[in-house]
Amino acid sequence: MKYFFYCILAVAVLSLAPHTSLAFTMKLGVVTKPGSAQNIVAEKFKELVEQRSNGALSVKIFHSASLGNETEILQQIQLGTIQLGIITSGPFDSFDPIVRVIDYPFLFKDSQQADEILDGPLGQEILTSLESSGFKGLCFSENGFRNLTNSRKPVNSPNDIDGLKIRVMSSALHKAIWQALGANPTPMPWPIYTELEQGVIDGQENPLWVMEVYKFYEIQKHMTLTRHVYSAHIDVASLNWWNSLDSDTQELLQKSMYDAAKFQRADNRAKNAQRLEMLKQKGMKVVETPDIGALREKVSSLKEIELFSDPKVQSLLTRTLEATR
Ligand code: EAX
Numbered sequence: 001m002k003y004f005f006y007c008i009l010a011v012a013v014l015s016l017a018p019h020t021s022l023a024f025t026m027k028l029g030v031v032t033k034p035g036s037a038q039n040i041v042a043e044k045f046k047e048l049v050e051q052r053s054n055g056a057l058s059v060k061i062f063h064s065a066s067l068g069n070e071t072e073i074l075q076q077i078q079l080g081t082i083q084l085g086i087i088t089s090g091p092f093d094s095f096d097p098i099v100r101v102i103d104y105p106f107l108f109k110d111s112q113q114a115d116e117i118l119d120g121p122l123g124q125e126i127l128t129s130l131e132s133s134g135f136k137g138l139c140f141s142e143n144g145f146r147n148l149t150n151s152r153k154p155v156n157s158p159n160d161i162d163g164l165k166i167r168v169m170s171s172a173l174h175k176a177i178w179q180a181l182g183a184n185p186t187p188m189p190w191p192i193y194t195e196l197e198q199g200v201i202d203g204q205e206n207p208l209w210v211m212e213v214y215k216f217y218e219i220q221k222h223m224t225l226t227r228h229v230y231s232a233h234i235d236v237a238s239l240n241w242w243n244s245l246d247s248d249t250q251e252l253l254q255k256s257m258y259d260a261a262k263f264q265r266a267d268n269r270a271k272n273a274q275r276l277e278m279l280k281q282k283g284m285k286v287v288e289t290p291d292i293g294a295l296r297e298k299v300s301s302l303k304e305i306e307l308f309s310d311p312k313v314q315s316l317l318t319r320t321l322e323a324t325r
Contacts, residue, residue, distance in 0.1 A: 023056040028084040029073040031190050033064045035213045037268055038086040041141040044260035052252055069189035071170055078134040080238045088143055089232045090169035095133045097310055098126055100173045101317045105299045107324055108230045111269055122320050136242040141261035143207050143231035144268055149220035150203025157291040158182050158298050167192050167204040172307055180299045208275040217282035224287040
């Protein structure tokens with residue numbers, strides 16, 4: 001009888017913590033503030049991990065650049081002083097040039113195509129490649145399609161971009177894209193409200209949620225739906241730390257991050273139409289159908305530039321361009 005009781009007890013205890021033998025807290029860094037795309041992934045991940053491990057695992061989110069900018073968060077993940085990050089793909093390109101493939105201008109027709117590629121074998125090649133820089137690539141969530149805003153004039157075609165001082169992410173590719181489009185691009189880490197407000201830069205480019213959450217409608221009169229780059233986040237862990245976890249814990253974390261990413265992508269997309277209306281109501285003048293053909297033409301020879309010359313990067317770019325044609 002006693003033996004039976006202990007068996008029941010053992011089963012009960014095991015089912016309380018089905019996936020992990022150890023209790024610990026992991027640190028997750030994002031540069032953005034609550035309500036942002038990155039934070040929605042982070043919060044969903046936290047909720048799922050804590051629920052699925054019955055509280056054995058907990059996630060502490062560091063947001064609003066409290067750990068530094070995205071490049072600095074990545075460096076801390078490499079070192080293992082933070083375990084996880086939801087980081088915009090742009091700033092990854094100084095760690096691994098293969099990431100430039102995702103940020104190639106006008107690559108994806110729509111969100112569905114982005115999901116097919118990034119959740120498939122081509123996306124997996126990027127995640128695997130990151131291991132040589134000390135990251136375990138878990139999956140992709142999204143910032144979304146990027147659009148241009150500026151304080152000076154409506155932009156319909158490349159002529160209107162000529163000479164505009166545009167803030168770009170800390171990414172050699174993003175700088176090259178805006179140079180090709182005729183702007184005067186200035187790489188700068190996030191956040192950038194003050195620089196826009198003071199007129200240090202005329203404009204910037206980001207998905208619609210950014211204009212809402214960071215209130216860019218207060219300081220940027222003009223917006224053009226350029227959708228020039230699909231901006232992913234790469235959801236990563238510190239590779240050394242990851243390798244120290246048992247396989248059940250890895251599986252729980254991997255699955256929770258993917259579920260959080262899928263939740264966030266759907267959430268982000270569902271809100272875009274309403275956001276656009278809200279931004280117009282706030283007074284932004286929106287060019288909804290710019291001359292995309294002319295913009296594409298300006299960046300059409302980017303695949304030949306030095307930034308894509310590494311054979312591994314060139315090969316993935318060629319295959320991805322083929323798959324998205
Ligand atoms: O998500 O730096 C950027 O422009 C990013 O898109 C920013 O982190 C907002």
